Amino acid sequence: MNALELLSVAWQGILSNRLRSALTVLGILIGIASVITLLGIGQGAKEEAESQVQALGVNLIYIRPGSVGAGGISMGKGTAPTLTYDDALAIKENCKAVKEVAAQYSQSFQVQYGEKNTMTQINATEPAYTDIRNFFADRGRFFTDQEMADTARVCVIGDTVANDLIGEENPVGKQLLIRGELFDVIGVMEKKGMTQNMDMDDQIFIPLTTGYATLFGLNTISGKTVKNILAQSIDGEDWQAQFQITNLLRLRHNIQNPELDDFMVRTQMDIMQTAQSITGVFSLLLGATAGISLLVGGIGIMNIMLVSVTERTREIGVRKALGAKYGQILSQFVIEAVLISGCGGLLGICLGVSGSSFISNVADWPTVVTPSSIVLSAVVSVAIGLFFGIYPARKAAKLDPIVALRSE
Amino acid sequence: MNVIDLDDVWRIYAEGAEPVYALQGVNLTIKPGEYAAIVGTSGSGKSTLMNIIGCLDRPSKGTYLLNGIDIKNRSDDELATIRNKTVGFVFQQFNLLGSMSALKNVMLPLVYAGIPGKERKMRAELALKEVGLENRMHHRPNELSGGQQQRVAIARAIVNRPSILLADEPTGALDSTTAGEIMDLFGRLVVEGMTVIIVTHDPETAGRSNRIIKVRDGKILEDIVMGKVS
Numbered sequence: 001m002n003a004l005e006l007l008s009v010a011w012q013g014i015l016s017n018r019l020r021s022a023l024t025v026l027g028i029l030i031g032i033a034s035v036i037t038l039l040g041i042g043q044g045a046k047e048e049a050e051s052q053v054q055a056l057g058v059n060l061i062y063i064r065p066g067s068v069g070a071g072g073i074s075m076g077k078g079t080a081p082t083l084t085y086d087d088a089l090a091i092k093e094n095c096k097a098v099k100e101v102a103a104q105y106s107q108s109f110q111v112q113y114g115e116k117n118t119m120t121q122i123n124a125t126e127p128a129y130t131d132i133r134n135f136f137a138d139r140g141r142f143f144t145d146q147e148m149a150d151t152a153r154v155c156v157i158g159d160t161v162a163n164d165l166i167g168e169e170n171p172v173g174k175q176l177l178i179r180g181e182l183f184d185v186i187g188v189m190e191k192k193g194m195t196q197n198m199d200m201d202d203q204i205f206i207p208l209t210t211g212y213a214t215l216f217g218l219n220t221i222s223g224k225t226v227k228n229i230l231a232q233s234i235d236g237e238d239w240q241a242q243f244q245i246t247n248l249l250r251l252r253h254n255i256q257n258p259e260l261d262d263f264m265v266r267t268q269m270d271i272m273q274t275a276q277s278i279t280g281v282f283s284l285l286l287g288a289t290a291g292i293s294l295l296v297g298g299i300g301i302m303n304i305m306l307v308s309v310t311e312r313t314r315e316i317g318v319r320k321a322l323g324a325k326y327g328q329i330l331s332q333f334v335i336e337a338v339l340i341s342g343c344g345g346l347l348g349i350c351l352g353v354s355g356s357s358f359i360s361n362v363a364d365w366p367t368v369v370t371p372s373s374i375v376l377s378a379v380v381s382v383a384i385g386l387f388f389g390i391y392p393a394r395k396a397a398k399l400d401p402i403v404a405l406r407s408e
Numbered sequence: 409m410n411v412i413d414l415d416d417v418w419r420i421y422a423e424g425a426e427p428v429y430a431l432q433g434v435n436l437t438i439k440p441g442e443y444a445a446i447v448g449t450s451g452s453g454k455s456t457l458m459n460i461i462g463c464l465d466r467p468s469k470g471t472y473l474l475n476g477i478d479i480k481n482r483s484d485d486e487l488a489t490i491r492n493k494t495v496g497f498v499f500q501q502f503n504l505l506g507s508m509s510a511l512k513n514v515m516l517p518l519v520y521a522g523i524p525g526k527e528r529k530m531r532a533e534l535a536l537k538e539v540g541l542e543n544r545m546h547h548r549p550n551e552l553s554g555g556q557q558q559r560v561a562i563a564r565a566i567v568n569r570p571s572i573l574l575a576d577e578p579t580g581a582l583d584s585t586t587a588g589e590i591m592d593l594f595g596r597l598v599v600e601g602m603t604v605i606i607v608t609h610d611p612e613t614a615g616r617s618n619r620i621i622k623v624r625d626g627k628i629l630e631d632i633v634m635g636k637v638s
């Protein structure tokens with residue numbers, strides 16, 4: 001009796017109770033489809049998070065005020081005004097592994113152009129910002145070091161601001177009022193979209209010095225605080241840069257105990273790792289949910305196979321009486337279970353793949369179905385058939401022919 | 409040498425509240441080519457005896473030599489092979505598979521004998537022709553009369569050309585004409601050299617054999633050897 005014949009005997013068994021087989025297939029189908037879809041959602045979230053971190057900039061190091069309390073519990077990070085413009089200048093001057101530095105001070109203000117006005121984020125920074133964030137002016141240009149030095153009243157506006165305030169016309173050369181102060185528009189930034197929950201296109205860039213002089217109401221040079229400092233390390237020296245910056249700031253801030261740091265230095269790699277660990281947990285939860293539904297499907301197979309063995313006890317008895325060996329009965333039922341779960345797996349993969357792209361298209365949620373998740377699902381579905389089919393099949397194969405023949 | 413050699417065979421069903429002594433020390437030898445009829449009242453142990461001879465069941469006590477080989481030392485799989493190749497069994501309740509056509513049912517022993525598909529079909533058709541069912545081959549058992557079902561069961565038992573044919577009440581559901589045809593077939597098989605053992609209540613059927621074994625309460629009461637096969 002060859003494999004093909006075993007297969008056809010098992011197939012006959014499946015066809016002999018179509019509705020029940022179909023329902024069992026459905027159980028596995030739903031399980032596999034949810035595995036594929038949920039893994040796709042998890043993978044999509046992961047890739048999205050990674051690309052957002054990539055979009056933050058190139059070799060970015062992010063320095064912000066705030067303290068990490070004992071035991072790593074954060075306390076008001078980014079609120080305490082402990083970082084100053086002088087810190088930024090000192091980093092630029094002293095840290096060998098740092099290529100560029102851009103301090104930032106931002107605040108929301110009323111912005112007016114002609115009749116229209118809007119509330120938007122004013123981001124006062126330095127010219128190095130564009131290189132560090134990999135975010136450039138699309139029309140016109142970004143401001144220069146000279147304009148920094150001159151505290152020039154120039155601004156570069158985001159794409160959203162340009163559309164909202166100025167509309168179709170070319171904004172370059174126009175003038176707008178920021179908190180009543182007149183600024184020349186010298187450029188429009190390229191469109192970037194959302195990064196880390198912030199609309200990168202809904203902001204206006206001005207020179208940091210101009211910001212201090214006109215908008216933020218700080219006039220003593222030494223007391224210029226910044227919201228954060230962006231730095232760019234030399235390629236491949238991100239942790240050296242992090243080390244140098246940390247030590248320099250401790251020295252400048254007179255900190256002996258690292259637990260009392262009043263600032264945080266994070267590399268892009270750190271941010272990436274945080275994002276990955278969050279999306280990793282997310283994926284794991286999704287995977288576990290899908291796994292449970294798969295387990296339920298598997299138990300369904302076992303249940304149906306047990307019913308089937310009980311129902312077909314006489315058939316088993318007849319087959320054994322006519323010369324079927326233990327292994328032949330065992331294979332018949334195992335193959336039946338594997339066929340059911342394999343069909344469920346195959347259909348589930350189809351449903352899962354189309355379900356994922358449906359979610360991508362309709363719910364606008366990025367999903368990525370990887371070939372490995374498809375292979376995994378296929379293998380798992382067959383394995384489920386084997387695992388949950390073997391017990392009922394053994395039960396069938398071990399039946400005593402006399403007892404089996406007498407059963408009704 | 410004897411085909412069948414039972415020596416003080418007991419079969420005790422111990423599952424119930426009280427053990428049932430279905431066979432109590434049966435001694436029986438049957439030679440190749442014999443045509444024996446087992447008779448006895450209902451519940452006397454005829455089917456139990458047939459099951460043991462057919463290697464479907466094992467004695468609780470005593471030895472059974474089939475073709476000189478002790479059954480006790482055979483594994484379940486070896487017994488399956490014996491049932492497939494050496495013994496043909498016609499069950500009292502036919503035991504056809506309802507989901508398959510008559511032809512498929514008859515092909516079943518050949519499937520487990522590992523005979524290739526084409527030959528299998530040919531031989532099954534031939535066996536069905538022998539029992540006069542050549543134009544009912546593609547019907548399922550529930551589309552056949554009781555007598556026709558019985559003939560399918562006989563075709564299935566002889567399709568593998570076993571050396572021993574065991575038939576439990578093979579003519580019970582048949583009219584006298586068809587029963588006669590089946591008995592003629594058995595006669596031909598005996599002439600071919602097959603050992604045939606049947607269980608019957610019908611004195612006429614028993615009379616066509618060449619040996620009558622009377623069973624009562626799990627014991628052999630009488631064993632009458634008669635002349636040649638009719």
Ligand SMILES: Nc1ncnc2c1ncn2[C@@H]1O[C@H](COP(=O)(O)OP(=O)(O)OP(=O)(O)O)[C@@H](O)[C@H]1O
Pocket residue numbers: 406421423424428429430448449450451452453454455456457500
């Ligand atoms: N599995 C079993 N468990 C318990 N008792 C059994 C079992 N099988 C048979 N018996 C008992 O063994 C005895 C012999 O049964 P058996 O089937 O051999 O009778 P029989 O001679 O074939 O009867 P019939 O002519 O009605 O077919 C009966 O008393 C029956 O009740």
Ligand SMILES: [Mg+2]
Pocket residue numbers: 454455456500576
């Ligand atoms: Mg009986």
